[in-house]
Amino acid sequence: MVKIGQRALLVIVREKPMGVFLDAENLGEILLPRREMPKEWGIGAVVDVFIYLDSEDRLVATMQHPRAMPGEFAKLRCVALTEVGAFLEWGLPKDLLVPFREQKMRMEVGKDYLVKILVDEKSGRLMATTRIARHIDLEPVEYTTGQEVDLIMYGKTPMGYKAIVNGMHTGMIYENEVFQNISLGEKLKGYVTMIRVDGKIDICLQAPRKERVDDLEKQIMGELVARGGFWAINDKSPADEIYEELGVSKRTFKQTIGALLKKRIITQTEAGIRLN
The missing domain is CATH 2.40.50.140 (Nucleic acid-binding proteins)
Incomplete structure (x- = not known):
């Protein structure tokens, strides 16, 4: 079944001055405007299109790809404000409406907003909302630690x-x-x-602990070899210095140093760490 707000492979069935019409099965025939037509085409050819409603609520097809599909979240820029709401640029000829009721805070032209893209069930119009909380945590949580x-x-x-x-x-x-x-x-x-x-x-934002520690052990040992066996860093070093050098938290660094000390691969002093 062909649906508004989705891509579909449709057959070109006839041509008119304004473009070609596509067989959209349950939705009838849909116009693909001439400016949207592929360079090479023919009656019976199949085209990959996105289906939506134009500014006059007529079904229309485009070969362009929106920056996000209905059901997805995207960061989009506000390009216009009107009496019905704000409009966002999202890669299609018709900008995406955010009705006033769907704005958590009034939007401003030139600013970027995280929105979820929706299809209005009653009208079939595509729109977006900044009321993110309404659209998450609706499904049971089924994750595992480390996933x-x-x-x-x-x-x-x-x-x-x-x-x-x-x-x-x-x-x-x-x-x-x-x-x-x-x-x-x-x-x-x-x-x-x-x-x-x-x-x-x-x-x-870091990989699970065991994988992090194993990878970090190799990284620290490689650095020690490259530095001649000594590195002026230890578990008393500032957290920002550790992150700048290794890209990990101080807690992860201390766990890794502890593992290397336990294995007697390194020794630690107030000046730094050294390969044994």
């Missing part, structure tokens, strides 16, 4: 950063576990550290 997940950063609190996990759930990255600049709307990879009683998810 890699896709993140979209969407909020900052005194505790840390709120993230959308795999497009479905709320996750938290605690402030003391963040050692890089993060911007809202940014897409990152993360790892599940805990599922809380309330169903929320704790996330870190």
Whole structure:
């Protein structure tokens, strides 16, 4: 079944001065405007198109790809304000409407906003919302500790950063576990550290502990060899210095140093660490 807000492979069935018409099965025939037509085409040819409603609520097809599909989150720029709401640029001839009721705060032209793209069930119109919380945590949480997940950063609190996990759930990255600049709307990879009683998810940006420690051991030993067997860094070094040198938290660094000391691969002094 062909649906509004989705891509489909449709057959060209006839030509008119304004473009060609495509057989959209249950939706009838849909116009692919002449400016959108491929360079080479013919009656009976199949084209890959996205279907939506134009500014006059007529079904229309485009070969262009929107920056995000309905059901997905995206960071988009506000390009216009009207009496019905704000409009975002999203890669199609018709900008994407954010009705006033779907704006958590009034939007401003020139600013970027994280939104979820929706299809209005009654009208079939495509729109977006900044009311993110309404559209996450609707499905049961089924993650395992250490699982890699896709993140979209969407909020900052005194505790840390709120993230959308795999497009479905709320996750938290605690402030003391963040050692890089993060911007809202940014897409990152993360790892599940805990599922809380309330169903929320704790996330870190580094790989699971054992893998991190194993990789970091090799990295530290490689650095020691390259530096002639001594490195002026130890578990008393400032956290920002450790992150700048190795890209990990001080806690992870201390765990790794402890493992190397236990294996008697290195010794540690107030001046630094040394290969045995």
